[in-house]
Each structure stands twice: as structure tokens, then as C-alpha cells.
Amino acid sequence: xxxxxxxxxxxxxxxxxxxxxxxxxxxxxxxxxxxxxxxxxxxxxxxxxxxxxxxxxxxxxxxxxxxxxxxxxxxxxxxxxxxxxxxxxxxxxxxxxxxxxxxxxxxxxxxxxxxxxxxxxxxxxxxxxxxxxxxxxxxxxxxxxxxxxxxxxxxxxxxxxxxxxxxxxxxxxxxxxxxxxxxxxxxxxxxxxxxxxxxxxx
Amino acid sequence: xxxxxxxxxxxxxxxxxxxxxxxxxxxxxxxxxxxxxxxxxxxxxxxxxxxxxxxxxxxxxxxxxxxxxxxxxxxxxxxxxxxxxxxxxxxxxxxxxxxxxxxxxxxxxxxxxxxxxxxxxxxxxxxxxxxxxxxxxxxxxxxxxxxxxxxxxxxxxxxxxxxxxxxxxxxxxxxxxxxxxxxxxxxxxxxxxxxxxxxxxxxxxxxxxxxxxxxxxxxxxxxxxxxxxxxxxxxxxxxxxxxxxxxxxxxxxxxxxxxxxxxxxxxxxxxxxxxxxxxxxxxxxxxxxxxxxxxxxxxxxxxxxxxxxxxxxxxxxxxxxxxxxxxxxxxxxxxxxxxxxxxxxxxxxxxxxxxxxxxxxxxxxxxxxxxxxxxxxxxxxxxxxxxxxxxxxxxxxxxxxxxxxxxxxxxxxxxxxxxxxxxxxxxxxxxxxxxxxxxxxxxxxxxxxxxxxxxxxxxxxxxx
Numbered sequence: 017x018x019x020x021x022x023x024x025x026x027x028x029x030x031x032x033x034x035x036x037x038x039x040x041x042x043x044x045x046x047x048x049x050x051x052x053x054x055x056x057x058x059x060x061x062x063x064x065x066x067x068x069x070x071x072x073x074x075x076x077x078x079x080x081x082x083x084x085x086x087x088x089x090x091x092x093x094x095x096x097x098x099x100x101x102x103x104x105x106x107x108x109x110x111x112x113x114x115x116x117x118x119x120x121x122x123x124x125x126x127x128x129x130x131x132x133x134x135x136x137x138x139x140x141x142x143x144x145x146x147x148x149x150x151x152x153x154x155x156x157x158x159x160x161x162x163x164x165x166x167x168x169x170x171x172x173x174x175x176x177x178x179x180x181x182x183x184x185x186x187x188x189x190x191x192x193x194x195x196x197x198x199x200x201x202x203x204x205x206x207x208x209x210x211x212x213x214x215x216x217x218x
Numbered sequence: 219x220x221x222x223x224x225x226x227x228x229x230x231x232x233x234x235x236x237x238x239x240x241x242x243x244x245x246x247x248x249x250x251x252x253x254x255x256x257x258x259x260x261x262x263x264x265x266x267x268x269x270x271x272x273x274x275x276x277x278x279x280x281x282x283x284x285x286x287x288x289x290x291x292x293x294x295x296x297x298x299x300x301x302x303x304x305x306x307x308x309x310x311x312x313x314x315x316x317x318x319x320x321x322x323x324x325x326x327x328x329x330x331x332x333x334x335x336x337x338x339x340x341x342x343x344x345x346x347x348x349x350x351x352x353x354x355x356x357x358x359x360x361x362x363x364x365x366x367x368x369x370x371x372x373x374x375x376x377x378x379x380x381x382x383x384x385x386x387x388x389x390x391x392x393x394x395x396x397x398x399x400x401x402x403x404x405x406x407x408x409x410x411x412x413x414x415x416x417x418x419x420x421x422x423x424x425x426x427x428x429x430x431x432x433x434x435x436x437x438x439x440x441x442x443x444x445x446x447x448x449x450x451x452x453x454x455x456x457x458x459x460x461x462x463x464x465x466x467x468x469x470x471x472x473x474x475x476x477x478x479x480x481x482x483x484x485x486x487x488x489x490x491x492x493x494x495x496x497x498x499x500x501x502x503x504x505x506x507x508x509x510x511x512x513x514x515x516x517x518x519x520x521x522x523x524x525x526x527x528x529x530x531x532x533x534x535x536x537x538x539x540x541x542x543x544x545x546x547x548x549x550x551x552x553x554x555x556x557x558x559x560x561x562x563x564x565x566x567x568x569x570x571x572x573x574x575x576x577x578x579x580x581x582x583x584x585x586x587x588x589x590x591x592x593x594x595x596x597x598x599x600x601x602x603x604x605x606x607x608x609x610x611x612x613x614x615x616x617x618x619x620x621x622x623x624x625x626x627x628x629x630x631x632x633x634x635x636x637x638x639x640x641x642x643x644x645x646x647x648x649x650x651x652x653x654x655x656x657x658x659x660x661x662x663x664x665x666x667x668x669x670x671x672x673x674x675x676x677x678x679x680x681x682x
Contacts, residue, residue, distance in 0.1 A: 021299040024454065024508045028279050031516035038277040041459055042270040049264060049469045051257050071482075119410060119444075119497075139480045152443035152497035156436060157406065174480070175465040181428070185293065185492055186442075189484040194436035197476070198352035198368060199375055199394040201242040207351055207398055208405065209436025209483070 046175040051138060060137045060170045061217050067140030071192030072205065073213040082162065082216050083107045086127060091160050094127035097150040100164055104129070117154040127160035128210075133187070134169035135215065136177045141191040142215055143169075143177065145184040152186075161210040163190070165217050220613035222573035227545035228537075235372050239364075239542045242371055243533040249477035250530060250587070257479075268470050269591030271463050272524035275424075275455075276515065282424040282457045283506070289427025293489030295502040303333035306507050310335060310416070310449055311342055313503050317447060319344070319413035323405075325431070325438035326350035327418025328366065328527055329451045329507050331549045332562070335416075346416070347408050349437040351401050358385050364543025364551065367475050367529035372542050406440070415441030415499065419452045420526065421467060425460045428488050429504070432471065432481035439483050448490065448499035454506050455515075455523040467526065470589035475528035510562040519597045522557045524590040531584035531594060537577050546574060553584035557597045572610045575601035635668035642666050 032038070055063065065075035076082040086092070087110070096104060098115040105113075117128070130150055134143040142163040144155055155161050171177040181187050194209030205211045221229070254261040275282060287297045300306035306329075314322065322339065324330060324346055336357065339346040348357040352369035356362065359381050363369030370378070379392035387400045409415075417438045419429040429450060431438050442448055458467060472478040491498040514523055532538045532552030543551035548559035548571065556578060560571035575598040584594040605612065624630050642665055649655045 020301050020305060023301050024299050024506070024512065025280065025283065027508065027512035028283065028454070028515065031512050031520075032277060032280055035277060039270060039273040041274045042267050044267045044466070046462060046465045048260075048267075049258070049466050071479075122406060122410065141480060146491060146495040146498070150496075152439070152495065156439055156443050174469060175462075178461055178465045181461065181486055185487070185489045186495070186498065187486040188439060189480065191478075191480045191482050191484070193482070194434070195482055196351050196398060196435050198350075198355070198370055199378060199397055200238065201245065201368075201371075202394045204394050204398040207402060207435035207437070208349065208409075208440045 046178075050173040050175060055138060055172055058137075060172060061167060063137040064135055064140065064170055064215070064217070067137060068192070068213075068215060069140070071140045073140055073142075073192045073215065075215045075217060077217050079104065079107050079216060082214065083111075085214075086111075086160070086162075089160075091126035093124060094129065094158060094160070095125050095151075095154045096129040097131055097154075097164075099150070100129060100131060117151045119153055122153065122157040125154070125158040127162055128154040128156075128158040129162040129164065130155045132163040132165045132169070132215070133182075133184070134171060134177070134180070135163075135165045135217075136171045136174060136189065138173040139189075139191055141177070141189045142213065143171075143187065143189055145182070145187045147184050156209050159206060159210060160212040160214060161190075162214045162216055165215050167217055170217075222576065222612070222614050223547065224541060224545045224573050224577045225614060227547070228541035231540075231542055231545070234374070235542060236540060238374060239371055240539045242368070243539050246477060247530070247533040247587070250474055250533070253473050253477050253479070257473075264466065264470060265589055265591045268466055268589055269524060271458060271466070272526070272590045273521065275457050275459055276520060276523045278459075279454060279457065279515070282459065283454060285424045286422055286427055286457055287506075289424070290489070290504055293427050295427075295489050295504050298503060298505045299508075300505055301508045303507075303509050306333045306451065306505055306509065307335055307338040309505055310451070311339060311344070313447070313449060314339075314344060314414055317413060317501075319447065321408075321412040322346040322414045322416055323409050323412040323441050323445065324348050324353075325415070325417040325433060325441050326353050326369075327416070327451055328549060329418055329453050329509075330416065331363065332509060333451075333507070335451070347405070347412070349405050349409065349435075349441065350433070351398065351435060354401060354405065355381060362544060363549075365529060365532055366527050366550065366552070366554075372544065405437075409440045409444040412441075412445050414447045414449060415445035416449045416451065417441060419450055419456055420471065421458045421464060422452060422456050423459075423461045423464065424457050425462075426488065428461060428486050430464060430468070431485045431487065432468070432483065434476065434478075434482045436483050439485060442485070442487070442499060443497045446499055447501040447503070448487075449503045449505065450487075451505050451507055454508055454511050455525075467589075471526055471528050474530040474587065474589040510564055513564060514558070514561045517561060518600050519557055519561060521592050522554065522561070522594075522597060524592055525554050525558065526590055527554075528589055530587040530589065534583040534587045536579060536581065536583070541577070545577075547571065548574070553578065553594045553598075554592075557594060557601065560601060568604070569608070569610045572601070572605040572608075573612070575599075575605070576612065576615075632669070632672070635672070638668050639666050
């Protein structure tokens with residue numbers, strides 16, 4: 017195994033040795049990839065709502081509206097992160113909500129409510145990580161994912177979110193529901209992950 | 219007349235396939251351009267920077283590879299190295315056998331296509347299931363992908379519906395929504411039953427050892443939520459210097475590949491999961507794959523290693539649009555494939571694919587759209603030159619022998635110049651070829667003036 021490592025490293029060094037002057041790392045400002053004009057002066061939550069809508073997600077700031085939406089669609093059985101449940105339980109009358117996620121019954125859960133580590137207003141993205149999000153599967157396998165986002169954790173733009181990745185072993189950005197255009201280029205949502213991506217900002 | 223293999227394949231493409239490839243590549247290209255130029259003042263400057271970042275990374279792999287290795291190990295991942303396709307396959311098998319694993323779910327990775335991993339594992343009694351919808355369909359059809367980002371761009375819904383019916387995924391139904399939900403139902407239980415999830419990586423940061431993985435469907439996330447062991451197959455050219463560079467590259471990748479600001483799922487992984495998280499791999503293996511890349515690095519076409527596999531050059535290419543992907547007979551089709559595929563064949567295999575660099579009008583559109591600014595037309599010319607130097611046959615190329623003879627013999631040249639004056643008296647309206655006749659009906663050939671310069675030269679000398 018180590019032999020192969022040495023072999024590859026030797027070949028890399030040999031390939032690079034004739035290069036007189038190696039390409040320098042460019043100095044650039046990643047501000048250039050930010051759509052600053054669009055962001056300037058905007059409220060982060062409003063902007064996040066707008067940008068989520070653009071990628072077919074939906075943001076709620078009012079828990080009643082969220083519950084009414086779930087109820088109207090007939091999504092009455094789901095999972096909720098036990099840390100969130102004490103504050104939410106009172107609103108979910110008439111729902112069946114489990115606080116343990118059972119991976120042998122993934123099809124039983126219409127929705128999964130988990131905590132997000134943050135969001136990115138510019139791109140309409142929800143940020144999940146292993147420390148904050150109770151179960152990777154609960155945020156992925158139900159048809160509806162509800163991410164509970166704390167207002168203070170919303171990044172304005174993508175470079176800021178990169179700078180704020182933090183020490184977590186696993187961070188995932190979710191920009192809208194799972195989608196494909198593999199069949200004749202037609203957009204279909206809900207391939208392997210949620211077909212509906214919602215956020216509740218608190 | 220003989221033709222090159224790529225021309226023959228293109229000529230045999232069914233008209234409906236050609237139409238669907240043409241339409242969907244064109245639509246994606248147009249959306250890509252609109253998004254980039256509406257949202258950014260100077261997207262070309264972004265492409266140049268991204269190109270410089272990647273060029274710097276590949277020209278400093280001798281420092282970055284050990285740096286990444288150290289970071290990954292410190293984060294709890296096991297790092298392996300594979301020089302060849304065979305070795306990479308063997309190492310995956312060895313990891314699986316050590317765990318007693320028999321089932322793998324695979325996210326889309328071009329390297330695994332390159333090394334034909336799924337077939338190899340299948341021969342060794344391991345089920346390696348593709349989970350990307352397009353790749354899944356390619357797998358059940360024993361077909362090959364024809365586009366880097368859109369593997370089944372060459373298939374229509376009716377073909378897919380028939381395949382699903384054949385595989386017992388339900389009665390014939392060609393509604394794309396139904397096709398997708400059937401795949402969803404079938405595959406989710408496969409993920410949950412699998413022991414190993416295999417992915418590639420789009421970028422690996424040398425600074426943090428963070429690997430970045432993007433998908434739209436969420437299949438790589440499912441692999442990493444359901445299984446206990448993660449194997450990442452990564453080409454050694456995937457390194458980027460810093461986390462800082464990821465914002466630039468991710469913004470360009472989504473927009474260039476699929477006209478999205480960001481791909482739906484962008485996952486940043488630094489190691490196996492920690493104890494607090496119930497889901498996901500406890501064991502993580504990273505296999506860095508060479509498989510010809512160091513040869514490319516040594517060649518005068520090393521810029522192609524900047525490629526981030528977005529597929530923008532395929533979408534814009536007039537040749538790809540007419541020929542589709544299978545004509546390239548390679549994992550990597552289109553302009554990037556015309557450069558990369560012959561190079562990855564190695565020193566002895568180059569001749570097999572030396573026709574690919576010739577399948578280009580050198581219009582330069584691929585260079586213009588490339589998010590890492592790869593000068594693909596220049597590289598194609600270098601490879602054409604290499605084929606010529608190595609004396610590789612080029613069927614379909616008009617013979618140049620007579621011209622070479624003429625141009626190297628002054629006497630023959632002068633005679634030809636004088637003799638060609640007969641062209642001024644040719645009855646061109648009687649040309650035997652209808653197309654040429656039609657052409658000349660609208661145009662008049664200029665008078666033959668061959669030899670005038672030589673006359674002028676010799677008179678000038680005499681006058682002195």
C-alpha cells in the first residue's frame with residue numbers, strides 16, 4: 017500500500033520537476049461571487065424566504081402557518097427532534113409525532129422536523145450539521161423536511177457560509193428539495209431526499 | 219472513403235436521439251449563460267481565477283497531496299493510494315471483505331466509471347448498486363453514460379419505462395414523475411440494507427482535508443446517512459488549496475453544469491461521524507486514484523486536470539450535439555473527453571483514441587464556457603500534433619502527399635503555377651458536380667494570378 021503511495025508521489029514529482037515556474041495561487045476577493053446588489057440593505061429572513069422560494073422551498077416565521085400547511089396537505093405523521101418538541105408540541109394537536117426515528121419504518125414518516133445549524137440567505141440554503149441535526153436520516157427520508165432555523169444563524173452569502181463551516185465532521189447545505197432532470201430534462205422533485213423543503217425561522 | 223470511428227458513430231446516431239441531445243444541451247447552455255451574465259458583472263474574470271486556482275493546485279500536488287493525507291488521517295479517515303484502475307478496484311474489494319460486506323450503494327462518481335468498479339465488484343459477488351437515477355437506468359440497461367452530468371441524455375421516457383417494466387419495478391408507465399417515484403421506493407430500501415456507501419468527491423481542500431460532494435438528487439447523502447462505511451474514490455487532481463476557494467468553485471460549478479446557483483446538496487465531509495450522530499459511517503476510507511493522471515500531469519496538456527466535470531463544454535459543443543456521448547467511446551465524452559480520454563489511455567493506448575482530438579472545428583466555444591478556463595482548442599491541437607508525430611493513421615484526412623511534393627520541388631511548383639492559368643479558361647458552368655455548379659452560379663472565381671509575385675521579384679532583382 018505504502019509502495020503505491022511512494023510510486024504515485026514519485027511520478028508526481030517527476031512530472032512537476034521540468035516546470036520552471038509553477039503557477040502562483042491567485043489573490044482574489046471572493047466578494048466577486050456574491051450578488052451584492054441583490055443583498056444590500058435586505059432583512060436576512062425576508063431575503064431567505066424569497067431565495068428559498070426561487071428554488072421551490074418555503075419559509076415560515078409563524079408556527080401556526082406551518083402547522084396549517086402540513087395539516088392541509090394531509091402530512092399528519094412525522095418525526096421531531098426531541099430537543100424541539102417541548103416548544104412545538106402545543107401546536108401539533110391531532111398529529112402523530114414520534115421523537116425516536118426508526119430506520120426500519122422510513123416510509124411511515126410524512127415529515128421530519130430537525131434543527132438546522134444555519135441558513136444562507138443569498139442562495140436560499142438550509143445548513144445542517146451533525147452536532148445540531150439529531151438524525152441525518154430524519155432530515156432526508158421523509159417526504160417533507162422542516163428545518164428549524166434560528167434567526168441569528170443565517171449567513172448572508174456563500175463565502176460567509178464557507179468561512180463559517182466550523183469544526184463539525186459533516187456539514188450539508190440543502191438548497192431546495194431533492195431533484196432530478198435525468199428523464200428527458202424534465203424537472204422532478206423528491207428523488208431520494210425530501211420532495212418538500214420547508215424552514216421555520218425562530 | 220474511410221472514416222474515423224467517431225464519425226462513423228455519429229453518422230449512425232438515430233435522428234430522434236440526435237434531436238433530444240441537441241435540444242437539451244442547447245437549453246442548458248442557454249440557461250447557464252443567462253444566469254452567469256445576469257448575476258455577475260464579469261463572469262469571465264471568475265473563470266480565469268478559478269482556472270488559476272486549479273492550475274496552482276495541480277502544479278503543487280507534490281506538496282498538497284501529503285498535506286491532504288495528513289489532514290484526513292488526523293480527522294479519522296484511512297487513506298489509500300491506487301496507481302491503476304485494477305489496484306483501486308482491489309482495494310475497494312479488500313475494504314469490503316475485511317468488513318464482511320456484500321452490499322454497496324454507489325453515488326455517481328466518474329472515477330468509478332473509469333475503473334469499471336461496479337462490474338469488478340459484481341464479478342466478485344458484491345452487489346454495487348448505482349443510486350443516481352440516470353446511472354441506475356444505465357446500470358439496469360447494461361448501457362454506458364453519454365454525458366458527464368446527464369448520463370441518460372440519449373434515452374427517452376418510453377425506453378426507460380420499458381426497462382422498469384422488465385426489471386419488475388411496475389407496469390409500463392412512462393410518466394417521469396412515476397418513473398422517479400418508483401426509483402425512490404426501490405432504492406431507499408437498498409440504501410438501508412447496504413453496508414458500504416461509495417462516493418467520489420468534487421473538491422478536497424488541502425487546508426482542512428474537507429471533501430466536498432455535490433448532488434441534486436440527494437443520493438450521496440443517503441449513502442452517507444444509511445451505511446456504516448464510507449469509501450471515497452478521488453482522482454488526485456481534485457485538490458484545491460483552501461476552503462476559501464470553495465465559494466468561487468461551487469458558485470461556478472452549479473451555474474456552469476446545470477444552471478443552478480448551487481447544486482441542491484453540497485456536503486462537506488472531514489471524517490467519519492462522531493459518536494453523538496446516530497446515522498452515517500463510522501469508518502471512512504479515502505482512495506486517491508492515479509490511473510493515468512500523473513502521465514497527464516507530465517504531458518503538455520496538464521491544464522485538462524483542472525476540469526471540475528461540469529459538462530458545460532459538452533453542452534455547447536457543435537460536435538457533441540451532433541454525435542452524442544457514445545461516439546467518444548469513453549467515460550469522458552465531449553471536448554473535455556477529446557483531450558482527457560486519449561491521454562488516460564496511456565502511452566500505448568493513445569492511438570486508439572487519437573481520432574477524438576480531430577473531432578473538433580476548433581470553434582473555441584468550449585474554452586469560452588469552461589469554468590476553469592481550460593484552453594481546450596490548444597490542447598486538441600497539441601494532441602493532433604502528437605498523433606502526427608507518432609505516425610498514427612488518420613482515416614478520412616485528405617491525402618497531402620501530392621501537395622507536399624509540389625511545395626518542396628521548386629521546378630514542379632513553378633510549372634504548376636504557370637499551368638494553372640488554364641483555369642482562367644475552364645467552362646465552370648459545365649462542372650460535373652451539381653453542388654459545385656450551384657455554388658458557382660452565384661459566384662465568379664477570381665482570375666488565376668499564380669506566379670505574379672515571382673515575376674515581380676525577379677524583375678526587381680534585375681532592376682537593381
